[in-house]
Amino acid sequence: EDLFLKGAFLASCVYGDFAARPMNDFDLLVRQEDLEWAAAALHRAGYRCEEGWPCQVPPGGALEFRSPAGQAIEVRYDLTQGTRLRGVIKFPEEELWQRRRTFDTASGGTLVSLDPTDHLLYLIYHAGILHLFAALIWLVDVDRFIRKFHGEIAWNGLITRARKIG
Numbered sequence: 001e002d003l004f005l006k007g008a009f010l011a012s013c014v015y016g017d018f019a020a021r022p023m024n025d026f027d028l029l030v031r032q033e034d035l036e037w038a039a040a041a042l043h044r045a046g047y048r049c050e051e052g053w054p055c056q057v058p059p060g061g062a063l064e065f066r067s068p069a070g071q072a073i074e075v076r077y078d079l080t081q082g083t084r085l086r087g088v089i090k091f092p093e094e095e096l097w098q099r100r101r102t103f104d105t106a107s108g109g110t111l112v113s114l115d116p117t118d119h120l121l122y123l124i125y126h127a128g129i130l131h132l133f134a135a136l137i138w139l140v141d142v143d144r145f146i147r148k149f150h151g152e153i154a155w156n157g158l159i160t161r162a163r164k165i166g
Helices: 006-015 032-044 093-099 116-130 136-152 155-165
Strands: 002-005 025-030 062-066 072-076 101-104 110-113
Touching (some): 002 006, 006 101, 006 110, 006 116, 006 136, 032 062, 032 072, 116 136
Parallel strands (some): 002 110, 025 072
Antiparallel strands (some): 002 025
16 A cells, blocks of 8 residues: 655645646555655566665665656655654554555545645745745645645644644
8 A cells, every 4th residue: 555645645635636736746654664665666667776676775765767758756765865864753554554544636536645734734845945945836835735624633632742842
């Protein structure tokens, strides 16, 4: 099982149109024990690992693949992305998996992702802490996400979860 993150989730479930939310890659979260299986499945589908094959998992727990047409998919098991913040910030992986949700997409399908509170915290972490809101679209993402899921975000528990993360 994998969870859609950031751009692919936002385009499908928040913006409702991939043309309205440009992105460079699809981000997927998998359990650490499923990373090799996911890598092998993408390899069989014609995607090539940026690190070579067989893929050597870097310390950050993320692998990037490219299709022959150039479409990138990043598969990760660690939301901190192996950064210098890894010792300070730690997303409670098992809790994230337990709270995951299935969402309806604008095209009539479904996809699985983090629950809205966890996803909002991840969007803020990724855009604000990791990249210092270097791209305006990330601020727009947070705004659109909150507008879309306002009633589903556990506002009373948001600060508690943020403190737990670090």
